[in-house]
Amino acid sequence: MSVASIRTPVQEELAQVEATLLEVTRSEIPQVQKMLEHVLLNSGKRLRPTIALLSGRFAEHRPETLVPLAASIELLHTATLVHDDVIDESDTRRGRDTTNSKHHNAAAVMLGDYMFAHAAELICRTEDIEVVKLFSKTLMAMAAGELTQDMSAYEYGQDTMQYFHRIAGKTASLFATSAEGGAMVAGSPEAWTSALRDYGENVGMAFQIVDDILDFDGDEEEMGKPTGSDLMEGTLTLPALLLMEHSPDDNPVKRFFDDEDGKAGHLAEAIEQVQNSDILPECYRVAEDFGRRAREALQALPETADRQALADIATHVLARRS
Numbered sequence: 001m002s003v004a005s006i007r008t009p010v011q012e013e014l015a016q017v018e019a020t021l022l023e024v025t026r027s028e029i030p031q032v033q034k035m036l037e038h039v040l041l042n043s044g045k046r047l048r049p050t051i052a053l054l055s056g057r058f059a060e061h062r063p064e065t066l067v068p069l070a071a072s073i074e075l076l077h078t079a080t081l082v083h084d085d086v087i088d089e090s091d092t093r094r095g096r097d098t099t100n101s102k103h104h105n106a107a108a109v110m111l112g113d114y115m116f117a118h119a120a121e122l123i124c125r126t127e128d129i130e131v132v133k134l135f136s137k138t139l140m141a142m143a144a145g146e147l148t149q150d151m152s153a154y155e156y157g158q159d160t161m162q163y164f165h166r167i168a169g170k171t172a173s174l175f176a177t178s179a180e181g182g183a184m185v186a187g188s189p190e191a192w193t194s195a196l197r198d199y200g201e202n203v204g205m206a207f208q209i210v211d212d213i214l215d216f217d218g219d220e221e222e223m224g225k226p227t228g229s230d231l232m233e234g235t236l237t238l239p240a241l242l243l244m245e246h247s248p249d250d251n252p253v254k255r256f257f258d259d260e261d262g263k264a265g266h267l268a269e270a271i272e273q274v275q276n277s278d279i280l281p282e283c284y285r286v287a288e289d290f291g292r293r294a295r296e297a298l299q300a301l302p303e304t305a306d307r308q309a310l311a312d313i314a315t316h317v318l319a320r321r322s
Contacts, residue, residue: 055182145170172204
């Protein structure tokens with residue numbers, strides 16, 4: 001199922017989200033406006049705002065608060081990507097030049113901060129202090145996940161539980177907030193709100209695991225980055241961790257981290273071993289389990305087209321190739 005067909009129930013509100021993001025790009029400073037347009041317009045599948053909009057349709061449907069919430073979530077997500085590119089020294093993202101490569105690191109950091117501030121202003125338009133608190137906690141969780149990833153770079157004494165904890169903060173927390181926030185502004189019953197948060201968190205976990213699989217198995221042109229990019233940056237994802245578990249004594253990941261002289265060869269060997277083993281199917285099974293949990297969480301909700309669209313998102317996340 002295509003993302004376009006999944007978004008059908010909220011197409012009109014998504015257009016309003018795009019209009020809100022367009023407003024954000026308006027600036028009296030031409031250079032700032034160009035930078036904002038580059039990162040905000042015509043980028044991404046808008047999965048997170050779509051989840052927020054769909055989640056806000058099970059109780060009192062309030063587009064006037066749902067749209068700012070969804071736009072805020074997309075702004076927050078995009079701002080973190082801009083900062084990630086600075087940290088990772090990335091020149092491209094999804095085949096497009098990054099802000100830091102087009103300008104410089106200081107400008108990219110300030111642009112991310114500018115978007116964080118706009119996201120905060122938009123979330124305040126919901127006039128719901130609990131939603132504002134949720135937004136703040138999510139930003140802290142995402143930052144903690146990124147800090148954990150950065151501080152543990154090139155450390156191979158990690159395990160899968162640490163990995164799951166890291167991606168729960170770094171990625172899944174914003175998916176969870178998208179769903180929970182939508183439910184909250186709609187005044188949904190606690191059981192529905194809790195179910196939607198569980199749904200979002202599990203979709204987010206599946207999303208990140210598939211992303212990490214594609215880092216080893218995706219098409220470089222579609223992904224817009226070289227195969228094994230995470231490992232190059234010292235980040236241990238699920239495929240690399242399973243490779244280390246399968247071969248604890250003689251492992252190319254450890255050699256890549258330790259041997260300065262033969263890094264390219266060790267990296268190529270690690271990628272080859274992951275690709276030519278049962279590791280990627282094993283990772284997909286883990287992702288599918290999170291997807292199953294997401295769909296099961298939806299059973300607490302009324303059986304509507306919106307619930308089906310959310311279930312379709314969980315399926316799409318597992319099938320995507322970029």
